[in-house]
Amino acid sequence: SKTTIAVLHGGRSGEHEVSLRSAASIMDGLRDVGQYEVLPVFISREGIWTLEGVRVAILPEPGIGGLYVLEGEKAGEVIPVDVVFPVLHGTYGEDGTVQGLLELARIPYVGAGVPGSAIGMDKILMKAGLLAAGLPVGPYLWFTVADWEENKKQLLKQIEEELAFPCFVKPANLGSSVGISKAYDSAQLEKAINEALQYDRRVLVEKMLTGCEIECSVLGNDRPEASVPGEIIPCNDFYDYSAKYLDDNSGLEIPAKLAPETIKKVREMAVQTFIALDCAGLGRVDFFVDEKTGEMWIIEINTLPGFTSISMYPKLWEASGISFNELLQKLVKLALERFSQKE
Ligand code: ATP
Ligand code: MG
Ligand code: MG
Ligand code: MG
Known part of the structure; x- marks a missing residue:
């Protein structure tokens, strides 16, 4: 049946x-x-x-x-x-x-359980989890709406001194770049923070990372595997909502043109991220990789990444030898496997 x-x-x-x-x-x-x-x-x-x-x-x-x-x-x-x-x-x-x-x-x-999903969605808790696991995260600050209301001037000064411009302002919990802005000066920063606070009571500000934007798909439960990495070439100033879904001019380079040892490191870190954050089933880990300086940072994981036939998650698996439909079968199997472990 x-x-x-x-x-x-x-x-x-x-x-x-x-x-x-x-x-x-x-x-x-x-x-x-x-x-x-x-x-x-x-x-x-x-x-x-x-x-x-x-x-x-x-x-x-x-x-x-x-x-x-x-x-x-x-x-x-x-x-x-x-x-x-x-x-x-x-x-x-x-x-x-x-x-x-x-x-x-x-x-x-299908997918991660309660803690993995919750931590994967909260960029503040996610970064704390990654740092605790010794994984590379770029410089950032975070604060609550209460901190912002009470110490606006001090926070603006601290952000400018510690992170410089341009910087990225994000609501703690969201996705698809909704509520995210790139701020080039103090006035834009203040506006960006107020905008992010429309979506969440907690906000983070990140230093702008350099190099190229790389994504890697992970599949599995206790022994997860990573796909080949891909590169995002956003058609806008950054990979914002419109570059993701409206403009249709952003490019995906699959596999990413990186040195073999960089690819190996990205794949290892994608798996380490998945395990550190207690994920299951699937996850897409987003990175910035600067081959000039040899630096690499994890920006985030998405525990239920975009999944149309042209989305990065399934495309990376396709390039790694797993078709879209096979991927679905594996995910259903992983869901049943995880459930039977708990019973
Ligand atoms: P997703 O749709 O992948 O869930 P999201 O809303 O969770 O996205 P992020 O992935 O954190 O948001 O950021 C959105 C985009 O903003 C990134 O894809 C990247 O283009 C840009 N970006 C985010 N943080 C940084 C950073 N620190 N430095 C440079 N670019 C950044
Ligand atoms: Mg996300
Ligand atoms: Mg997302
Ligand atoms: Mg992302």
Whole structure:
């Protein structure tokens, strides 16, 4: 019999649109494989879950084992689910919240568990975790909205002295570059911080890193493997939301043209990042690599990276010998494997 996979998509984050695109590709791929029954579960921007227009829910109670129908003829019935694929990017999806619900409901799911998802989404905690593991992170500062309101002048001065211009301002929890700005002077910095504070109570400011932007895909549970790395060539000043999804002029160089020893180091560090942050299933690690100085920094991991057929995550696996559909099969298998370890 077929394995039933509920594909969660949409969601309450600023990356709702991106999720719809990833999910369309993933659902096509899963259907192509033939051995799966796909249940498309749409989550509205308000957080309402529907399966083909009918409200459904996962209840935080073990033993129900599927989607509980909330309305209509089948109200009160349960549609069994074998695996959930949360194709959700950003808050309320990639950050451990949905993963926590699935843990309570005891339903296997693709990707990292609660701590890996939460730490991977929070750039402040993520950097702390990477530094604790001895992994390279560029200079940065972080503060809360309260710090900002009380010590604005002092913070602006400290940022300018310690990080210089231009610098990158980011909300702690988000993705797709939403809320991120590159600030070239003090006035832009202040504006950028206020902008980032629209998305989160905590903000970080990073020194601008040099070299090229490299990404590496990781796949596995306890023995994760890294793909060949790829390079991002953004069409804008940096890889902002429009360079990622709207302009269509950004380039991907796969594999990245780096020295063999640099490639080896990137792959090793991608795996170390994945393990240090307690990830599972999949993750895409973003780097800056400066071959002139020999320096290398990890900017972040994405525990549910963009996943259309032209996204970096599956493209890097394709270049490493794993097709899009094979990748999906491996992810489902990894989800079931991890679940059976916990039982
Ligand atoms: P994603 O869509 O990958 O989840 P994100 O919103 O989590 O993105 P980052 O990856 O942290 O954001 O940053 C977005 C982009 O900004 C990077 O891809 C890069 O182009 C640029 N960038 C971020 N931090 C730095 C830095 N310290 N130095 C130089 N460029 C940076
Ligand atoms: Mg990210
Ligand atoms: Mg992301
Ligand atoms: Mg990124």
